[in-house]
Amino acid sequence: MPDSPRFLILADGDFGPMTSKTANSVIRYLPDRVVAVLDRSQAGQTAADILGFGGGIPVVASMQEGLVHRPTAVLIGIAPQGGRLPADWHAWLVEAVDAGCDLWSGLHTFLSDDPVLVEKARAKGTKLLDLRRPPPDLPVASGAAKATEALRVLTVGTDCNVGKMTAQLQLIRSLNARGVRTRFAATGQTGIMIEGWGIAVDAVVADFIAGAAERVTIEGAENADVVLVEGQGSINHPGYSGVTLGLLHGSAPDAMILCHQATREYIGDYRRASWLRIPPLTEYVRMYESAANAVHPSRVIGIALNTYDLDDAAARKACEAAAMETGLPATDPVRFDPSPLVDAIVTARTTLRAPRPRSAIA
């Protein structure tokens, strides 16, 4: 990973709280590295105007205007369905490489397969980073993840884009502060951008989903007491459920945290493409535990709600309702104190892993 890139984020036409997941997470977790966002439709505003966080990061109307802010890298900040590069962005990327920028992409279409960009980047000495390109020689899962000494905690969801990665990133600091050495295992392009390593399990050849999950889980578990494995998709998502189940079986979690956007009623409706009504949380608990237990015993130990579009009172009420419905601790770990989920993980570790001598806890 290059040291301290300064990012110009491309999110043209889609920069918003629910539509530009990659952009938003990079702004949330690496704010000092973001110099501007390119979205013609919202130029002149700031990240905070649009997202509610991200401070004064400016939204600009063109690549030329973005380059004024001296980025060292252009990062593709939307994750379009299907993961492919919008055709009209190509010219901007060429412009960016000509200006000496690296390109960071999490799309299924690899920039480093594009002859024009490859030639430009070679000539300029810049890098094309395809964060979704799988490593070679992935294994078929062997069940090896079950042997990690670290407690394995996977986030699972009621849909895509409900906050599975964010929930975990919010817990790491609190867990470490309690002396629980915690690492995050990224399984998607955004997590990889933020953490600097991982495998995008949705981009591997289908036979190797669980093998990729197993590898990333084992790597994340090294020198850790808890590994938080980034979840993907949903077990009843008509398009992506295969990734979800392969990840669930390959990572063999001891415990799961169920993530949900409190106001969402239909799978996919953040894209205004409503397929399927989201069943009750208790039904998800049943589905995930049943699916997981078919390979390795696992329990849902808490609920992480995404309440970004509710006011404080409604958000608290939503958390209480989720806790009441499921009998599990529930919070919005971005908005409120993440302690209920931190406690649940600490308890699961005590229950499922023998305590280690104090000297071994860093």
Added chain:
Amino acid sequence: MPDSPRFLILADGDFGPMTSKTANSVIRYLPDRVVAVLDRSQAGQTAADILGFGGGIPVVASMQEGLVHRPTAVLIGIAPQGGRLPADWHAWLVEAVDAGCDLWSGLHTFLSDDPVLVEKARAKGTKLLDLRRPPPDLPVASGAAKATEALRVLTVGTDCNVGKMTAQLQLIRSLNARGVRTRFAATGQTGIMIEGWGIAVDAVVADFIAGAAERVTIEGAENADVVLVEGQGSINHPGYSGVTLGLLHGSAPDAMILCHQATREYIGDYRRASWLRIPPLTEYVRMYESAANAVHPSRVIGIALNTYDLDDAAARKACEAAAMETGLPATDPVRFDPSPLVDAIVTARTTLRAPRPRSAIA
């Protein structure tokens, strides 16, 4: 598909009833096209000696000896775990191309990515067919398979390699004989070899498993009353469950046939790598129906048993026991009359699809 190839099948070291699935299915369904099998460890025997079917097809000890039988194509007849080409076969493939043979492969490692083979094949004017190479621009599943007029029947299994493809291929003739226009939608390399079309859903990028399944289901449903969609893996297979669930949701079956090898106790034990005890058939019925119903209503309507390693009496007893346990029709459609499963499909069609005017039934 080239017309009437004459196959020399490579199955070195692994030609046997349970270890060379691709070879065996091509021998079973296209016996007149197979001139020899290469397996050094069993040379001098015949296919029938080893499989119990396939007649006098000779097993030979070298590529040179195989070429005496004038093949026009060499077909890779084993599906090693992970799908990659054993290193020492490369020289044989070069020898075959030099002799003017096409190469047919269902491995994850594509022959047409091998510079030596590509150059040899170009020089000789022969073809390298990678049957597992996915088509470009697969969609994310949209739920479109649900709209087919044809009844969609998916085979599901207790493990890999239990007979999901074979069960369906055994039913096609009987269904057509009853005036039910039936097509087979291949989702794996062996089915593609036999049928001449399809998509290997285990070889696509993980985000597109369900999309590939949807496309192949819709294509198979054209001008058909019933489309039999080839199942893959198992919903509790630690390595391949993601492919299974993506295929289940993408193909949106109305009905499922559960396939099991009667004597198998552990998942993967045909490879002598036992991971997980196979739960009772009723538990699989519950798991598959629960998983399917999360996206589209579906029922298991019958059990297809693979009893190849039992005597007739034990095989009949196993079918009776499966029927008793599940309350569903059960048979070994290779060994016994497939009628119980044919009846179940005809009944499901009557129940779930309005009867069509007689003139529309070809």
